[in-house]
Amino acid sequence: MLKSILVSLAVCLSPVFAACDYETLQAATRNYVTSQGTGAFASVAASATYTENFKTTPIQSSILSKALKIDHNRSLHDTTQCATYTEIVVTDPSHPYVIGVQMQYNADATQVTKIEAIVTDQGDWLFNATGTYNYASKENWSTIPVESRNTRAVIQAAGDAYLDLFNNKNVVASIPGNGSPNDSCNVGVPSGVALVNRRYVIDETVGAVDVFLNFGGTTGIPDSHEFRVENGKLRFVHTMSVMGN
Numbered sequence: 413m414l415k416s417i418l419v420s421l422a423v424c425l426s427p428v429f430a431a432c433d434y435e436t437l438q439a440a441t442r443n444y445v446t447s448q449g450t451g452a453f454a455s456v457a458a459s460a461t462y463t464e465n466f467k468t469t470p471i472q473s474s475i476l477s478k479a480l481k482i483d484h485n486r487s488l489h490d491t492t493q494c495a496t497y498t499e500i501v502v503t504d505p506s507h508p509y510v511i512g513v514q515m516q517y518n519a520d521a522t523q524v525t526k527i528e529a530i531v532t533d534q535g536d537w538l539f540n541a542t543g544t545y546n547y548a549s550k551e552n553w554s555t556i557p558v559e560s561r562n563t564r565a566v567i568q569a570a571g572d573a574y575l576d577l578f579n580n581k582n583v584v585a586s587i588p589g590n591g592s593p594n595d596s597c598n599v600g601v602p603s604g605v606a607l608v609n610r611r612y613v614i615d616e617t618v619g620a621v622d623v624f625l626n627f628g629g630t631t632g633i634p635d636s637h638e639f640r641v642e643n644g645k646l647r648f649v650h651t652m653s654v655m656g657n
């Protein structure tokens with residue numbers, strides 16, 4: 413009797429201990445960013461599945477193996493999916509980069525199992541690492557007080573509403589903006605462009621979602637859209653699109 417109670421207690425408790433906790437994921441992204449500074453991460457993550465700009469690439473010759481002088485980094489930590497997203501800006505004039513990396517971990521976040529990197533540089537759409545650095549370092553993406561946090565569903569829906577806009581301008585009616593007549597995101601957005609194969613990393617603590625997708629149908633260009641959502645409304649949008657793929 414006692415034994416079976418203990419067993420069922422252990423079963424109930426085990427998810428708590430096995431869970432992919434926030435601090436472990438934070439340690440993992442810190443480790444990535446530090447290792448990216450020397451190029452050592454390619455060895456750290458050697459056993460992970462790796463794609464660069466959505467193409468399978470040998471990790472040892474990837475961006476992860478390059479020593480980058482990082483000016484800005486910011487990460488999302490998704491404890492539900494045991495996944496992370498990291499944005500990196502390098503303004504180094506010898507080769508500026510804006511990089512987004514989604515990572516998937518095993519159940520207790522001790523090992524990275526899958527990595528997708530989007531690497532943008534000169535020639536990519538709207539690429540300007542100094543400009544990106546300037547606004548990214550001024551924006552407030554800090555932790556949202558528990559009582560004002562949105563659910564994962566609300567955060568994802570706000571991002572999806574924006575992404576759906578590219579395919580159908582009528583969706584603008586449901587875009588949760590800040591209420592000003594000028595905040596609609598449809599200015600200059602082309603119509604009839606499908607944004608597909610969406611992979612989400614969601615962090616409720618900072619009200620953010622990053623989405624990797626193909627921009628323009630299943631063979632469309634590799635793209636990352638990241639959103640900060642406050643009170644159900646879009647606050648910031650960061651995009652990376654790979655043109656020279």
Ligand SMILES: *[C@@H]1O[C@H](CO)[C@@H](O)[C@H](O)[C@H]1NC(C)=O
Binds near residue numbers: 446449486
């Ligand atoms: C990454 O960003 C954090 C927060 O801004 C900063 O404290 C840290 O030094 C950065 N890491 C690197 C390697 O640049």
Ligand SMILES: *[C@@H]1O[C@H](CO)[C@@H](O)[C@H](O)[C@H]1NC(C)=O
Binds near residue numbers: 540543544546
């Ligand atoms: C890039 O952004 C910086 C800072 O906002 C700006 O001074 C510069 O003119 C921009 N460069 C281009 C090519 O747009």
Ligand SMILES: *[C@@H]1O[C@H](CO)[C@@H](O)[C@H](O)[C@H]1NC(C)=O
Binds near residue numbers: 554
């Ligand atoms: C940054 O955002 C957090 C969360 O919304 C908020 O509590 C804080 O007041 C903001 N800081 C500034 C300087 O606006």
Ligand SMILES: *[C@@H]1O[C@H](CO)[C@@H](O)[C@H](O)[C@H]1NC(C)=O
Binds near residue numbers: 592593594
């Ligand atoms: C909206 O844009 C128009 C035209 O650029 C401008 O005159 C108006 O002041 C703006 N309104 C707000 C609330 O920002």
